[in-house]
Amino acid sequence: MPFKNKILNLLKKQTGLKTINLETPPESFGDYSFPCFQLSKKLKKSPNEIALDLSKKIKADFLEKTETKGPYLNFFIKKEKLTELILKKIQKEKENYGSKKNNKKTYIVEYFHANTHKGVHIGHIRNISIGETLCRVLEKTGHKVIRVNYQGDIGPHVAKCLWGYINLKQKEPKTKKGIWLGKIYALANKRSIKNKKIEEEIRQINNKIYQRDKTILKIWKKTRQDCLKDFEDFYKDFGVKFSRLYFESEVEDLGKQIVMDLLKKGTVKKSEGAIIMDLEKYKLGIYVLLTKDNNALYHSKDLGLAELKQKEFKFDKSIHVTGAEQKLYFQQIFKTFEITHSKIAGKSLHLPYGLVMLPEGKMSSRTGTMILFEDLKDKMFKATEKEIKNRNKKLSKEEIAVRTKKIAYSAIKFSMLNKDNNKDLIFDWNTALSFEGETGPYIQYSYARIQSILKKAKIFPQINYKLLNNLLEFKLIKQLSLFPSIIQKASQDLKPNLIANYIFSLSKTFNEYYHAYNILREKQEIKNARLALISSIATIIKISLNLLGIEVLDQM
Secondary structure, three states: OOOHHHHHHHHHHHHOOOOOEEEEEOOOHHEEEEOOOHHHHHHHOOOHHHHHHHHHHHOOOOEEEEEOOOOOOEEEOOHHEEEEHHHHHHHHHHHHOOOOOOOOOEEEEEEEOOOOOOOOHHHHHHHHHHHHHHHHHHHHHOEEEEEEEEEEEHHHHHHHHHHHHHHHOOOOOOOOOOHHHHHHHHHHHHHHHHHHHHHHHHHHHHHHHHHHHHHHHHHHHHHHHHHHHHHHHHHHHHHOOOOEEEHHHHHHHHHHHHHHHHHOOOOOOEEEOOOEEHHHHOOOOOOEOOOOOOOOOOOHHHHHHHHHHHHHHOOEEEEEEEEEHHHHHHHHHHHHHHHHHOOOOEEEEEEEEEEEEEOOOOOOOOOOOOEHHHHHHHOOOOOOOHHHHOOOOOOOOHHHHHHHHHHHHHHHHHHHHHHHHHHEEEEEEEEEEEOOOOOHHHHHHHHHHHHHHHHHHHHHHOOOOOHHHHHHHHHHHHHHHHHHHHHHHHHHHOOOHHHHHHHHHHHHHHHHHHHHHHHHOEEEEEEHHHHHEEEEEEHHHHHHHHHHOOOOOOOO
16 A cells, blocks of 8 residues: 555654564554554553654654554555545556566466366366466566466376277267367276276276377377367467476476486385385375386476476476365475475475365266366356346347357356465356356456446546545545555465455445446536546456456446
């Protein structure tokens, strides 16, 4: 919030302290609060006495008043000063409001991770939504971001899909072949459960992939490309442009080489034909790097990936966005980086996210409750199109299609981002698409409402900021002033949900204001001030939705 630095300077001058902590008190207690406990020992006075003494000494033209509450000294900013400063700043900076340019860290953010030969499900949507928003927030705060995606294109799941492709004789479609292959995988997975014969056939196919069998390799390359083509369409829909796509197949040999070098050094050891890493003394268990068939597993491939990343990019931090269930895995691989003196040691961070569940409970591919993205998308598009047609029967097919896509994706993405990433998420079809409540369409609708008012209004050249003086207006001003600090906190704490929570709160207050005051019927001078206010709100909504990967609509 503005004026914070000025208050800090006033306090430093009066107290002689080099470091001062200001708090944000409850709304009725002011805009900032200084806890005087930190001065008690130095001045040999009670915090209450110190607060009273300081309240008499600190004066400034931007302060409406100071007030003591026991050991706390509370500061009240003059409403008109804050109002003018914030609205002028937003009108001047527009979509650069809240941006920073002086950060010099480079982050490599690894996210999405959907495997080829397998269906993209709703959990992947949470992953890509969190990952992309995190990238945009880091860029907004001045950091350089390298977007990468690490995908499994070899391994048992691929072998299952290829077994199904060869044996199930399903009719191959002309388009969306990757989606079709995901369904083939699901069918093969069902067939293989408790069927030893099929399990062995799948194991043989898996070995043939690693052994570069010509017949299997030809099918693998063809089906892999079908999956990657579908992924490209998916990335466009989510507004994602990866700097680099990494694959397990390309880091497998490098990983094996690293493991064999570690074996020579005695860092890892053989056990029953396999090569293992023993982290028991760190309470992180034992894991397998190479199987007895000499096949590379996840950890060994990640060793190869780490080396490849270091070779290709210079970065300060590598963030892995994956499910919370992989916590132990990343603790193991990060400890391995440390033990093996990898250049990436100390640079890696796991950003976990909770499960995505249905109202009736956890999703499972075995019980048939797993929601594939394509099914989710189709259902959301149909429901959105129906709602749009009900609201406006005169729209062209083209306009309906544009609005349907923007609103449906808004519903999907916002529902993945408005909860803390550490918490499990219950996805409810109806709630996500609602035009009321904490949803993406509700925020888009708030923006469209403002655009409708601005379209009907005349230009507002002269603004008397003192006229924005009621409680709702000042609440909106304070919310707007907090935006840069929200962005900064979301960046520092790697918490994309802070943006979603903030923009919902701002939209909710705006709608209270919209229902309380008819802006277009006010006298011109009041109308001008209020138009300036809602125009600034629209700017912040647009910035925030863009950070969430959501497009705005001028009309709903």
